[in-house]
Each structure stands twice: as structure tokens, then as C-alpha cells.
Amino acid sequence: MSIQETTKQALSELFIDQATDTVIAEPPPAATEESVDQEEAVRLPGVIDQNYDTKGFHLDALVEHEQLVRAAEILFGLGFFIESITGVDWIKEDQLEAVYDFSRYDFELCRVVVRVFIPRTDPHLPTITGVYTGANWHERETHDFFGIVFDGHPHLIPLLLPEDADFHPLLKDFKA
Amino acid sequence: MSQPIELQKDETFVLNVGPQHPATHGVLRVKMTMDGENIYNAETVLGYIHRMHEKMAENRSYPQYMPNMGRLDYLSAMAFNHGYALVVERAAGIEVPERAEYIRVITVELNRVSSHLVWLGAFVLDLGGFTPLMYCFDDREQILDLLESVTGSRLTYCYFRFGGLYNDIDDEFIAGTHVFIKRMRKELKMYAKLVTGNIILMKRLKEHGPIDRDMCQRYGATGPVARGSGIDYDVRKNEPYSVYPDLDFDIPVYHECDSFARYMVRMDEMEQSLRIIEQALEKLPEGPVNPKKKPKIIKPPPGDYYAAVETARGNFGIRLVSDGTKNAYRLKLRSPTYSNMHLFDEACRGMLLADALAFMGSLDLVIPEMDR
Amino acid sequence: MSLTLLNAVIAVFIAICFVGLNAAYLVWCERKGAGFYQRRPGPMENGLWGLLQPPIDGVKLMTKQLLIPGGVDKAIFMVAPVLAMFPALISFVTIPFSETIVAHPINVGVLMIFASAALGGMSLLVAGWGSRNKYAMISSVRAVSQTVAYEIPLLITTITVVMICGSLNLSDIVQHQLGGFWNWNIWPFQKSVGYNLLMPISFLILFVCAVAETNRAPFDLGEAESELVAGFHTEYSSMGFGLFFMGEYANIVIGSCLITILFLGGWSCPIGDLGFFPFTNNVGWFLLKIYLIIFVFIWIRWTFPRTTIYGLLNLSWKYLIPISLFNLLLTAGLLKVF
Numbered sequence: 001m002s003i004q005e006t007t008k009q010a011l012s013e014l015f016i017d018q019a020t021d022t023v024i025a026e027p028p029p030a031a032t033e034e035s036v037d038q039e040e041a042v043r044l045p046g047v048i049d050q051n052y053d054t055k056g057f058h059l060d061a062l063v064e065h066e067q068l069v070r071a072a073e074i075l076f077g078l079g080f081f082i083e084s085i086t087g088v089d090w091i092k093e094d095q096l097e098a099v100y101d102f103s104r105y106d107f108e109l110c111r112v113v114v115r116v117f118i119p120r121t122d123p124h125l126p127t128i129t130g131v132y133t134g135a136n137w138h139e140r141e142t143h144d145f146f147g148i149v150f151d152g153h154p155h156l157i158p159l160l161l162p163e164d165a166d167f168h169p170l171l172k173d174f175k176a
Numbered sequence: 177m178s179q180p181i182e183l184q185k186d187e188t189f190v191l192n193v194g195p196q197h198p199a200t201h202g203v204l205r206v207k208m209t210m211d212g213e214n215i216y217n218a219e220t221v222l223g224y225i226h227r228m229h230e231k232m233a234e235n236r237s238y239p240q241y242m243p244n245m246g247r248l249d250y251l252s253a254m255a256f257n258h259g260y261a262l263v264v265e266r267a268a269g270i271e272v273p274e275r276a277e278y279i280r281v282i283t284v285e286l287n288r289v290s291s292h293l294v295w296l297g298a299f300v301l302d303l304g305g306f307t308p309l310m311y312c313f314d315d316r317e318q319i320l321d322l323l324e325s326v327t328g329s330r331l332t333y334c335y336f337r338f339g340g341l342y343n344d345i346d347d348e349f350i351a352g353t354h355v356f357i358k359r360m361r362k363e364l365k366m367y368a369k370l371v372t373g374n375i376i377l378m379k380r381l382k383e384h385g386p387i388d389r390d391m392c393q394r395y396g397a398t399g400p401v402a403r404g405s406g407i408d409y410d411v412r413k414n415e416p417y418s419v420y421p422d423l424d425f426d427i428p429v430y431h432e433c434d435s436f437a438r439y440m441v442r443m444d445e446m447e448q449s450l451r452i453i454e455q456a457l458e459k460l461p462e463g464p465v466n467p468k469k470k471p472k473i474i475k476p477p478p479g480d481y482y483a484a485v486e487t488a489r490g491n492f493g494i495r496l497v498s499d500g501t502k503n504a505y506r507l508k509l510r511s512p513t514y515s516n517m518h519l520f521d522e523a524c525r526g527m528l529l530a531d532a533l534a535f536m537g538s539l540d541l542v543i544p545e546m547d548r
Numbered sequence: 549m550s551l552t553l554l555n556a557v558i559a560v561f562i563a564i565c566f567v568g569l570n571a572a573y574l575v576w577c578e579r580k581g582a583g584f585y586q587r588r589p590g591p592m593e594n595g596l597w598g599l600l601q602p603p604i605d606g607v608k609l610m611t612k613q614l615l616i617p618g619g620v621d622k623a624i625f626m627v628a629p630v631l632a633m634f635p636a637l638i639s640f641v642t643i644p645f646s647e648t649i650v651a652h653p654i655n656v657g658v659l660m661i662f663a664s665a666a667l668g669g670m671s672l673l674v675a676g677w678g679s680r681n682k683y684a685m686i687s688s689v690r691a692v693s694q695t696v697a698y699e700i701p702l703l704i705t706t707i708t709v710v711m712i713c714g715s716l717n718l719s720d721i722v723q724h725q726l727g728g729f730w731n732w733n734i735w736p737f738q739k740s741v742g743y744n745l746l747m748p749i750s751f752l753i754l755f756v757c758a759v760a761e762t763n764r765a766p767f768d769l770g771e772a773e774s775e776l777v778a779g780f781h782t783e784y785s786s787m788g789f790g791l792f793f794m795g796e797y798a799n800i801v802i803g804s805c806l807i808t809i810l811f812l813g814g815w816s817c818p819i820g821d822l823g824f825f826p827f828t829n830n831v832g833w834f835l836l837k838i839y840l841i842i843f844v845f846i847w848i849r850w851t852f853p854r855t856t857i858y859g860l861l862n863l864s865w866k867y868l869i870p871i872s873l874f875n876l877l878l879t880a881g882l883l884k885v886f
Contacts (some may be wrong), residue, residue: 017523056266056482082396083484084510086495101482101495101510105393106400111482134395138517145230160223160547170230170506191682213857304766304854309585348695376766376853529686530769530856 003078003108004049004058009088011047011059011112018094018099030134050113057101065116065125068100072128072135075102075112085138087146091172094120096146100128118148127153145170188216189381191529195224201298201536202543208529211397215532218524223434226547238264238474239338246510249545254287255487257336263415263483263494264338267476274462276340277419281351282456283323283335284499285449288318291488292442292449299439299537300371303380304406306429306441309372314444315363322352338474350457359449364447372443381436385535386522388433396515399490400445401539404438406431411486418441420457425452435496435538473502488511489540511537513546559651563640564604570801571794572602581846601782608746612786617680620783624678629784631671635664636798643805644719646815646831657718658706661806662699665761668799669695672763672770675792679783687782690857691770698760698767699862704872705754708879709733712741722814726829727821732813742882746875751811753872755841758803760860761870764845766852767860774776803840812837 047061063071083101090097100114128135129151130171139150140159147168150156158165168174188209195203203224209217229248233241245260246253258280265272272280284396292398326334335342371377375476389505392402401407410427428435428444477496484493490512497506516539526531575589575596583590591598593787616625630719644650654660669692677686686691709841710716712733713724731740736747784792808814815834817827855863 006265054266054269054481055479056263056484069403076393079393081398083395083491083493083515084495084508086497086506086508087507088497098497099508100478101493103415103484103491105407105414107408107414109415113482115481132394132396133179133522134397134515137514158223160226162223169228191686213690294618300853304768305852306582307586307850310588314587370851374852376855376859379859380853380856526857528858530854 002113003104003110006100007078007080007112008047008049008112009060010060011071012072013063014063014071015046044109052111054085054087057113059110059112061112061114061165063114063116065118068114068116069126069128069131071114072100073133075114076131079106080110080112080134081106081139082134083161085135085142087142087148087170089120089170089172090117092121094145096148098125098148123148127152129153147171180224181389183471186399187211195534202539204517204541204543204546208524208532210529213528215442215527215529216523218521218532220521222543224546224547225544227544229509229548232428233504234501237297237502238476238504241273242336243332243334243509246329246334246402246548247544248491248511249452249489249513249542250332250544251291252287252488253331253333254284254335256492257333258284258418259483259485259487259492261336262485263339263481263496264474264476266398266482266483267336267472267496267498268471270470270474271467273338273464273467274419274461275344278456278460279341279345279465280336281419281423282345282453282460283326283333283454285324286319286353288488289446292446293319294376295442295488295540296367296371299428299534299540300377302537303377304452305374305377311352311363311367315360318352318356318359320345322349325349325352337466339470339477340464344465350460353457360446360450364443367443372439374403377437381434381439381538382432383434384531385435385438385523385527385538387431387519391519391522394543395518396530397490397519399486399488399512400438400441400515401490401516401542403427403429403441403477404538405433409491411484411491415484417483417485419456423452423455424461425455435535436542438538448491454504455499475500477500484510489518489542489545507547511545512548513541517541517546550568558654560641560784563651565797567637567640567801571646571797572606574800575605575793576602577842578846580596580848581843585699585847585850606790609786609790613648613785614786614788618800620680621678625786626784628671628675628678628723629788630796631674632668632795633791635668636701636795636802638800639664639802643802644722644814645834649721649739649831650719653717653719656716658710658716658721660693661802662703662706662840665799665802666701668795671792675784681783684782685706687770693857694760694763694767694860694864697861698757699869700762701753701864701868701872702757704869704876705750705757706806708750708876711876711879711883717815718809722809722816725781725813726816727815729813729818732811732816733812739886742886743878744875744882745812746878749871750875751807753868753875753884754807756863756868758807758843760864762799762803763799764849766848766855768849768854769857769860794882799847800842801838804828804838804845808834808837809842813843813848824870 025058041130045060045062045064050057052058052059061071080102083103088099089099095117098116102112116125125148127139139153139157140156142148143150143156144158144161146170157163188211190447191208191210193208195205195470205221207221208215209394229244232244245256248256281470293312293316296307300308324330327333328351385403387405389405389407392405392407398409406429407430408427412504413427425448428441430440478499478500480495480499482493482495484491492512496504499505520536524535568713570871580735582589591601594600594604616622624755639661641651642660654840667770671843672688672691672695676684715721733741734751736745741747763770815831816829819827821829
């Protein structure tokens with residue numbers, strides 16, 4: 001089995017008590033400019049394959065915030081390394097998204113993206129520094145820019161912003 | 177040198193390797209708690225040159241943001257250009273003509289050699305050898321002159337456009353590159369004898385600064401830092417992009433995990449880059465350097481996209497979240513130095529101050545890239 | 549009586565001028581040499597070949613503001629540069645430049661030089677402690693342990709030579725080596741050193757110790773620029789720094805004078821006194837030899853990276869001291885036999 005399938009199977013155990021099947025049909029991103037008007041289907045938690053050539057990653061997992069640490073543990077056990085943690089501010093849906101990128105060191109390429117959506121007011125996420133020590137700085141940076149509080153983080157102080165900063169610049173309603 | 181058995185916690189003092197320091201290659205502050213000459217604990221404080229590039233991306237259109245890429249890691253700016261061009265081309269579905277791909281590879285590899293030359297000079301300077309710096313900068317001048325004649329800038333390049341390049345290269349550039357490759361091969365032999373073969377250097381670097389494979393995986397270290405620890409990972413081979421699959425080159429991997437292994441990885445990489453440039457010059461096809469059809473305003477379809485390239489320091493990744501407008505909705509820059517530097521806090525415990533600074537030099541840090 | 553006093557004062561004054569000129573123009577030599585090794589011209593702007601650079605640097609150093617950081621121990625802070633410069637000056641008084649040119653011959657010249665070297669070592673400690681700066685503290689701790697470690701093989705090698713020549717007086721040591729390079733102490737195949745084949749090794753040990761004692765690269769951990777900003781003299785500005793600087797170069801000259809006198813025959817001509825210029829035993833040969841050694845000092849500085857503190861101390865305690873002790877015993881034995 002290819003590493004993509006192995007990983008997908010391993011991650012799917014997070015979702016076995018979901019009623020729906022893991023594969024959810026999502027309309028592929030159209031290359032034309034009218035796609036802006038199309039409505040995206042609402043995604044449920046699960047793992048789906050993505051087209052690497054158009055998107056740049058192989059697996060896309062949407063998890064609930066309680067499943068985050070378990071997902072990180074599964075991926076660490078399979079030999080993935082953490083590339084980055086990105087925050088995205090979806091102000092229209094009143095949600096914050098944290099996107100975790102993982103990749104592999106060997107020649108069986110498989111890029112895994114783990115997403116989690118949290119409400120915009122009082123956002124909390126569990127920290128994965130117990131699994132990936134490198135997430136320490138990534139989480140501090142996401143906290144700096146978006147205000148997401150990572151519970152259990154050993155030292156959640158501003159990393160890139162000044163020590164006394166209480167503003168979060170990358171939020172869409174941030175006024176300098 | 178072996179580390180002492182026990183560090184006395186109550187006899188420590190805090191030494192501030194401050195933002196202004198000759199060895200930190202930029203504005204980086206490390207708060208070291210020292211027990212005499214040994215480091216008990218180190219805490220890196222970043223953010224002294226944080227310019228919020230990611231917010232700038234949301235306020236500029238895609239072509240307008242290209243010059244920012246050169247300012248991130250100024251020593252390896254071509255590769256950053258390449259990463260950004262890759263992700264937007266992937267998102268918007270723009271084709272790149274073959275000649276442009278080959279020229280991109282040639283310029284990126286020339287930039288890689290010049291970045292490694294700066295690293296070599298600065299690293300040996302940190303160790304106290306003042307002379308190789310001048311030799312490295314002399315060789316680097318040749319590269320900078322070549323690239324200036326084509327791109328117009330010496331350091332912060334903004335040469336790539338979506339779908340191709342700013343302008344084509346001429347015969348002078350090709351002839352100059354051939355001359356440079358011959359010269360550089362001779363110089364590499366000289367560096368091997370004078371610098372690498374120096375017993376004091378070898379004693380300073382061998383068996384100092386160990387980073388094992390597990391640490392690399394936990395921190396996400398890539399580039400020569402990972403390759404010096406036995407991890408065979410190079411984006412150009414593991415996740416090929418552009419025309420790298422058509423070119424024949426090796427990835428140097430050393431298993432000793434010490435500073436000397438990382439040093440040797442970069443020296444060998446310079447030789448491999450010269451190989452790549454030679455082959456690319458041979459295979460360079462005729463043709464245009466920009467696609468015939470390119471949208472006037474770049475508006476990638478909504479969704480998120482990812483691309484990664486290999487810069488001189490490691491795996492540079494860009495995550496682009498687009499909402500279909502002409503500005504990016506969110507652009508995340510995954511800088512290799514950021515993940516590499518994170519190792520330092522854990523790896524330097526128990527080291528001597530001099531060894532810790534040599535270790536920092538072997539990580540090849542560029543602080544503006546780390547802070548973005 | 550007053551005439552000899554006047555003579556003495558003039559001689560000391562000339563010695564001090566020699567030191568000052570050396571300290572100033574050695575900097576120029578060093579910078580030109582560095583440029584040569586680094587594919588660049590070195591100082592070019594001020595005067596022909598940059599020869600006016602040292603006086604202009606001197607003027608700059610003298611006119612800068614003499615900053616004394618708050619909270620330092622003022623007495624110690626201000627004494628340290630003087631302690632750096634003073635021993636080198638007084639050592640010069642005993643060095644014989646030629647048969648007749650010696651400022652004040654002392655019967656225990658060797659002892660005097662070592663005593664003043666020890667005093668110079670104290671300046672490192674005092675400067676670091678008085679600066680109220682952690683970097684300076686670390687650097688002076690390193691520098692003092694280095695100085696102590698390298699004084700010992702220096703002494704042992706010197707004792708070996710003193711044993712061979714039978715006197716502590718520097719002029720006598722040179723007299724013992726007159727008559728061509730086959731009489732010099734570095735040459736192993738002669739009866740006066742007891743055919744001791746390890747004499748060149750002794751010379752090398754003395755050379756390495758001289759480089760280490762004067763805090764030159766590759767042993768310049770005390771002022772490791774890229775690690776500790778400027779080491780023990782971080783907090784000194786203007787003439788305080790100028791004195792340290794000059795003291796370092798004066799020490800280099802003293803070090804190479806010592807090497808020349810002990811092993812290379814001082815002012816003696818390499819092919820013996822042939823009676824006609826320039827092949828007579830004169831001061832020209834002395835100066836030529838010390839400047840050749842200083843050239844090698846400069847060459848080494850710009851070629852090698854720095855050692856670690858443990859590598860440095862290991863070299864001295866584990867290698868140089870046993871070898872020089874062995875050589876001392878061997879020489880003593882061989883002198884008895886031959």
C-alpha cells in the first residue's frame with residue numbers, strides 16, 4: 001500500500017464513529033474565474049485525497065479540536081515531520097482555521113494537511129508540543145497573529161511581536 | 177570536548193548574546209544562562225527584524241508582492257522567487273515555457289553557490305579564521321556580476337514572473353558562467369586544502385553540535401542541517417519541480433550528525449550545483465521565456481495551495497489561501513531557518529559558549545528569513 | 549656619575565622610542581600583510597602605501613573620548629592598560645641589540661623578562677574584572693588560564709637554553725652562540741648542546757608559547773572578536789584601548805627578541821664574522837631575525853582559525869609541558885656525557 005493510503009487509513013480511525021463515510025464529494029476547484037460565485041459544499045470531518053498537481057498536497061484531513069493531538073501522534077508515528085502551522089481568519093463565517101502541514105523525509109512523498117476550525121471569539125486549541133517539539137514556535141506565532149490560545153503550551157508569550165503586544169495583526173478586522 | 181557531568185543551577189548567570197553581536201548573523205538575541213563557560217539553558221528571542229510580510233501579501237496583488245520575496249532571505253533570493261512563482265502558477269494554472277524553466281534552474285543554482293560562499297566565509301570568520309572570508313567574497317563577486325547583468329540586482333533579485341522570467345539571458349552570460357564554473361572548481365579544491373583540511377577547524381567541528389534524526393523530525397529541520405544528520409531529504413529530489421528530474425546530480429548526505437558533517441554537506445552541494453548549471457546550460461532550449469497567454473490580472477480560483485522549493489537553507493514552503501480576488505487572502509511563508517533555529521535551544525545545553533556559536537554558524541542562519 | 553646617569557636615561561628613552569615605533573608600525577605591517585593574504589591592498593589612502601596610517605590612528609585614539617562606564621572599579625579600570633604596556637617597556641631595557649647596544653645590561657636578564665611577562669598577565673585579569681561586563685569576565689578568565697598554562701613550557705625551554713649557555717645574562721647567551729649558524733642553539737649537531745636532536749623541537753615549543761603568551765591567533769581566545777565582542781578590553785575606549793593595543797605589539801617584539809636571542813644567535817651573522825660589511829655581527833642581523841619571526845607571527849594569525857579553550861589548555865598541559873620537561877632532562881644528561 002502506498003504511504004498515502006496507509007496514512008489515510010491511519011487517520012480514518014479518528015472518524016470511525018462518524019455516521020457518514022470518510023470520502024466526501026467536494027467539487028474540485030475550477031480553473032475558470034466563475035468559481036468565485038459557486039458555493040462550496042460544507043465539509044464534514046474526515047480525510048480526503050487531493051490532486052497534488054493542482055493543490056500541492058496529497059491528503060486533507062478536517063478534524064475536531066479534540067482529535068488534534070491524536071492526529072499529530074498518528075502522523076509522528078508514521079514518520080512525518082511538521083512543516084508549519086498556519087492560521088486563517090474566515091471573518092465572514094466567524095471562524096478561525098488552523099492548518100497543520102506535515103511532510104515526509106523519505107522518497108514516498110505524501111503531504112498531509114490537518115485542518116481545524118474554531119470559533120472566532122475565545123479560540124482555544126490543544127497544543128501538540130508534546131508530540132512535535134517544533135510546534136512550540138509555530139503555535140506561538142499563530143497566537144501572536146490570530147490570538148488562538150493553545151492550551152498546555154509551555155511558554156505562550158509573543159515570539160515575533162514585542163513582549164507586551166496585545167493585538168493580533170493578521171485578523172481581518174485589525175486596524176493598525 | 178566532553179561536557180561536564182552536572183551543571184550547578186544556583187551558580188549560573190545570564191549572558192545576553194544580544195541583538196548586536198558579530199556572530200549572530202543578523203539581529204538575533206539568545207538569552208543564555210551560563211554556568212561558567214557552559215550553557216545551562218538558552219532561550220532564543222526573535223522578532224527584531226519582523227516586518228510582517230504575511231500581512232503585506234494581503235494588501236498587494238500577486239505580481240506586486242514578488243519583490244518581497246527577495247527581501248526575505250536575501251542570500252538565496254532566487255529560490256524564494258521560484259517558490260512564490262511556483263505556488264501562484266500552480267494555483268492559477270499558468271504554464272511555463274521550457275527555456276524559462278532551465279534559466280530559472282541556472283540562476284537558482286548560481287544563487288545557491290553564492291549563498292554557500294557567504295556562509296563559508298562567515299562561518300570560518302566566527303571560528304577565528306579571518307582570511308577565507310575575503311577569498312569567498314572574491315569568488316562571489318563573479319556570480320554577482322553575472323546575475324547583475326541579467327537581472328539588474330546584485331542581491332535581492334526580483335527576476336521571476338508568473339509564467340516565466342523578466343528577460344532572457346544572452347551569450348555573454350552563458351560564456352561568463354562557463355568561465356566561472358571552471359574558476360570555481362579550482363577554488364573549491366583550494367578551499368578543501370586550506371580550510372577543510374585545517375586541523376584546527378576539524379578539531380573545532382568534529383563531534384561538536386550533534387543533532388540526531390529524531391530531533392530533526394520533531395522540529396522539522398530540513399536542508400543541510402537534516403542532510404548532515406543522515407536524512408536523505410532534498411526537495412529537488414524528493415518532491416521534484418521545474419526541470420530537476422531531467423538533470424543528473426547527487427544529494428550529499430553525511431551521517432555523523434556533527435557540525436563537520438553539515439559543513440561537508442554544503443561544500444559538496446556547491447560542487448553539485450556547478451554540475452547542475454553545466455547540464456542546464458548544455459540542455460538549454462531555444463524559445464520564449466514568457467508564455468503566450470497569461471492572464472492580465474492573476475486571480476487564482478478559491479482554495480488553498482501549497483508549493484515547496486529547496487533554498488540554500490532548506491525547504492521553503494508557501495501556503496496560499498485564495499478567495500478569487502487579485503490579492504491573496506492568506507499567504508503563509510514557511511521559512512527553513514525558523515525550523516532549523518528552533519533546534520538550538522535544545523541542542524546547546526551543556527555546550528561551551530564557543531562551541532554553541534560555532535553550532536549556530538553551522539546552522540547557516542539568515543535572521544530576516546526567520547523573522548519574516 | 550651624572551654622565552652615566554644621563555647615558556642611562558638616554559638609553560632608556562631610546563628603548564622606549566623603539567618600542568613605540570615598533571608598536572605603531574607593526575600595526576601597519578600587520579594590516580598590509582593581512583591585505584596581502586586576503587587578496588586586497590591593505591591601507592592605501594593615508595600617505596604612500598598607507599605609511600601615515602599609524603600616526604593618524606594614534607591621533608584618532610588620543611582624541612576620542614575616554615569613556616569610563618558607570619559602576620566600574622575606577623582604580624582597577626584605569627590601572628589595567630598601564631599594566632599592559634609597562635612590562636613590555638621595562639623588558640626592552642635588558643635586551644641586547646648588538647654587542648654594544650644594550651640599554652642596561654642586567655645579570656639576570658632572562659629572569660627580568662619573565663617577571664615582567666607575569667606582570668603583563670595580571671593586566672588581563674584586572675581589565676576583565678574591573679570592566680563590570682560579563683563578556684570581559686569570561687574573556688579574562690580564559691586569558692589568564694591560557695597565560696598560566698603557556699608560561700610553564702616557556703620557562704622550561706628557557707631553562708634548557710640557560711643550562712646550555714651557563715648564564716642568565718642575555719648578552720652572554722648570545723656570546724655563546726657566535727660564529728655562524730652551526731653554533732646557534734637551534735642547531736642540534738654541536739657539542740655545546742650535547743648533540744641533542746630535540747633542539748629544533750624546543751625552538752618550536754618556544755615559538756608556540758610565544759604566540760600563546762601574546763594572545764595572538766590561533767590562541768586569541770582572550771579577545772575572540774566574533775564570540776566575545778572584544779574580550780577583556782571591550783569597555784576600553786580611546787587611549788585605554790590604545791595602550792592595550794600597543795602593549796600587545798610590544799609583547800610580540802619582546803617575544804620574538806627572546807626567541808632570537810635564545811635560539812637564533814641574537815646579533816650573530818649566520819655565516820660567521822667575516823670582517824666586512826654586511827657579514828659582521830651587527831645589529832642589522834638582529835633586526836632582520838626578529839622581523840622575520842614577526843612576519844611568521846602575522847602569517848599564522850591570518851591563516852588559522854581559533855582553537856577551543858580545552859584544545860588550547862590540553863596542548864599546553866598534556867603535550868608541551870611533558871615534551872619540554874623531557875627535553876630538559878635529556879639536555880642535562882647529554883651535557884654531562886659530552
